Amino acid sequence: xxxxxxxxxxxxxxxPSVLETLLIGLSKEWLEGNEGDNTWSPHIVMxxxxxxxxxxxxxxxxxxxxxxxxxxTPFDRFAQLTLYKDFSTEDLLxxxxxxxxxxLLTLSTIPLPKEKxxxxxxxxxxxxxxxxxxxxxxxVHDLDHINQISRVMAKQYHEAVGPWKNYxxxxxxxx
Amino acid sequence: xxxxxxxxxxxxxxxPSVLETLLIGLSKEWLEGNEGDNTWSPHIVMxxxxxxxxxxxxxxxxxxxxxxxxxxTPFDRFAQLTLYKDFSTEDLLxxxxxxxxxxLLTLSTIPLPKEKxxxxxxxxxxxxxxxxxxxxxxxVHDLDHINQISRVMAKQYHEAVGPWKNYxxxxxxxx
Numbered sequence: 541x542x543x544x545x546x547x548x549x550x551x552x553x554x555x556p557s558v559l560e561t562l563l564i565g566l567s568k569e570w571l572e573g574n575e576g577d578n579t580w581s582p583h584i585v586m587x588x589x590x591x592x593x594x595x596x597x598x599x600x601x602x603x604x605x606x607x608x609x610x611x612x613t614p615f616d617r618f619a620q621l622t623l624y625k626d627f628s629t630e631d632l633l634x635x636x637x638x639x640x641x642x643x644l645l646t647l648s649t650i651p652l653p654k655e656k657x658x659x660x661x662x663x664x665x666x667x668x669x670x671x672x673x674x675x676x677x678x679x680v681h682d683l684d685h686i687n688q689i690s691r692v693m694a695k696q697y698h699e700a701v702g703p704w705k706n707y708x709x710x711x712x713x714x715x
Numbered sequence: 716x717x718x719x720x721x722x723x724x725x726x727x728x729x730x731p732s733v734l735e736t737l738l739i740g741l742s743k744e745w746l747e748g749n750e751g752d753n754t755w756s757p758h759i760v761m762x763x764x765x766x767x768x769x770x771x772x773x774x775x776x777x778x779x780x781x782x783x784x785x786x787x788t789p790f791d792r793f794a795q796l797t798l799y800k801d802f803s804t805e806d807l808l809x810x811x812x813x814x815x816x817x818x819l820l821t822l823s824t825i826p827l828p829k830e831k832x833x834x835x836x837x838x839x840x841x842x843x844x845x846x847x848x849x850x851x852x853x854x855v856h857d858l859d860h861i862n863q864i865s866r867v868m869a870k871q872y873h874e875a876v877g878p879w880k881n882y883x884x885x886x887x888x889x890x
Binding site for chain 2: 541542543547550551554557558561562565566567569570573663666667668669670672673676677679680681683684686687688690691693694696697699700701702703704706707708709710711713
């Protein structure tokens with residue numbers, strides 16, 4: 541499937557509602573269970589999504605479009621562990637939804653004809669990346685974390701399913 | 716995390732809305748893309764969820780409670796490939812939502828005190844399984860297919876993300 545802005549926005553637009561529908565009102569065991577020491581619970585993933593929203597996607601898109609200063613700032617994958625320590629999961633879901641709305645509003649005001657999609661930024665580790673690759677990654681990053689949250693939640697019932705654990709692929713997937 | 720009926724129903728109740736929020740209105744490329752020959756698209760997964768709903772969970776729960784005839788009927792993992800061939804994904808989402816509502820209504824009318832949770836059925840391959848293991852598996856099965864759908868969708872952008880593909884774990888996960 542080739543990158544297409546409309547298809548991409550269709551996913552980005554719905555991620556906050558998907559996560560709210562999946563998580564709001566669940567018990568702490570579902571929200572704060574993880575996959576072992578130093579792994580992420582759904583709660584921690586929500587903090588990471590907010591921090592990514594505020595520091596990765598639109599800021600990097602602006603860097604690419606600025607041309608003069610197209611080097612990306614390195615991203616802190618662990619910022620959420622301290623930044624959102626005292627937030628409830630519902631707070632994080634609301635904050636993510638607001639941040640995403642703002643990102644998409646900004647995105648909608650930037651004209652992106654085909655030639656701009658090939659403009660380049662410099663990623664601190666990956667080197668040259670294009671604007672369309674950045675937008676595609678934003679989308680896959682959403683799906684990756686929906687994937688992670690569903691896996692982490694499923695694993696909380698690893699023992700409860702008894703002999704069925706051999707039939708449920710999600711329980712065997714590594715971190 | 717130990718099995719608990721209220722926690723379990725909390726997940727089962729929301730799965731249809733999670734899938735509707737994730738899938739309704741998406742383009743065919745997102746809905747019908749798969750992971751290669753003989754693998755499932757989100758559309759095919761929806762058919763499997765309906766067939767499971769109609770043939771697995773409540774029917775097997777009734778078998779366990781019947782005591783006299785507690786042998787489960789084998790399950791056809793491929794029935795959806797022919798049964799729902801002419802349905803749109805939206806039809807399938809609606810049908811799954813209706814089927815799940817009916818299952819949960821039935822479940823709510825069956826008293827399940829602690830001692831009943833240990834009652835047993837005979838699975839065609841796994842042998843003895845308990846009622847609480849069946850209900851836990853129903854829950855993990857939902858999460859497993861949310862996990863699968865998010866992975867299959869992500870993989871449609873495998874090429875579009877360019878060099879980022881090495882950073883996005885979901886793109887490297889096998890079927």
